[in-house]
Amino acid sequence: MKYQSITPAIFISRPNRFIAKVNLNGDELSVHVKNTGRCKELLIPGCKVFLEKASNPERKTPYDLVAVEKNGRIINIDSQAPNAVVKEWLLKNNKYDLVKPEFKFGDSRIDFYMEKDGEKYLMEVKGCTLFVDGIGYFPDAPTERGAKHLRELAASVAKGYNAAVAFVIQGEGIHEVRPNTATDPEFAKAFDEAIAAGVRVLFYTCKISEDGIEIAGCEFLQA
Incomplete structure (x- = not known):
């Protein structure tokens, strides 16, 4: 996606999870942050960020903060990007006969439902922006919703679905994502339970630029 x-x-600063203060050509400006996670390892005063101009000229925040530069590399932090690039990937590779976003299952909406040769597939997508020593970690803030989705996927396996959780790695050079046990032990527990139930774990590596993100490849957690 571009x-x-x-x-x-x-x-400059982040007064709350929705707003950041930035210096744009010498002027201090309030912009919308397209990620409600903490991003404290990324949004450091003085760092370079990348803003997308809002399509609505009347909006109070004229820009969206979508990416940040750290150690010479650009990391996309747009929380809407993972679903968009996965949809592009699924349609481009023509692997499935049907790809349907936002599929109602149980008490949740799972990101993607697919069909191929009579088989049914469910995929939940998570974007990863927290990287430590070459490893990605999810989440960077507690997420009850994340654990709930994993348990829905685990339940779907018993009903005949092929289920997967896909981590979109929003920075280059990272090939694995692990549950962030210290930040969200409940998500980590649900992650282990999902794997035990037969849910597959996918890692989508990406090519990142200041004005876009696209999936470069797909790797799998080895059992």
Whole structure:
């Protein structure tokens, strides 16, 4: 996926999870952060960030903060990007006969439902932006919803679905994502339970630029 109009700026602060203060051409400006996670390892005062111009000129925040530069590499932090690039990938590779986003299952909406040769598939997508020593970790903040989705996927296996959780790695050079046990032990527990139930774990590696993100390949957690 490509952004329409990207402008670099310097990050100043983040008063709340929705808003960041940035320096844009010498002026302090409030912008919308397209990620409600903590991102505290990324959004450091003085770092370079990338802004997308909002399509609505009347909006109070004229830009969306979608990416940040760290150690010379760009990390996409747009929480809407993972689903968008996975949809592109699924349709481009023509692996499935049917790809349907936002599928109602149990008490949740699972990101993707697919069909192929009479088989039914469910896939939940998670974006990963927290990297430590070459490993990705999810989540970077507690998420009851994340654990719930994993348990829905585990339940779907018993009903005949092929289920998978897919981590979209929103930075280059990372090939594995692990549950962030210290931050969210409940998610880590649900992750282990899902694997035991037969849920597959996928890692989508990505090519990142200041104005876009695309999936470069797909790897699997080895049992």
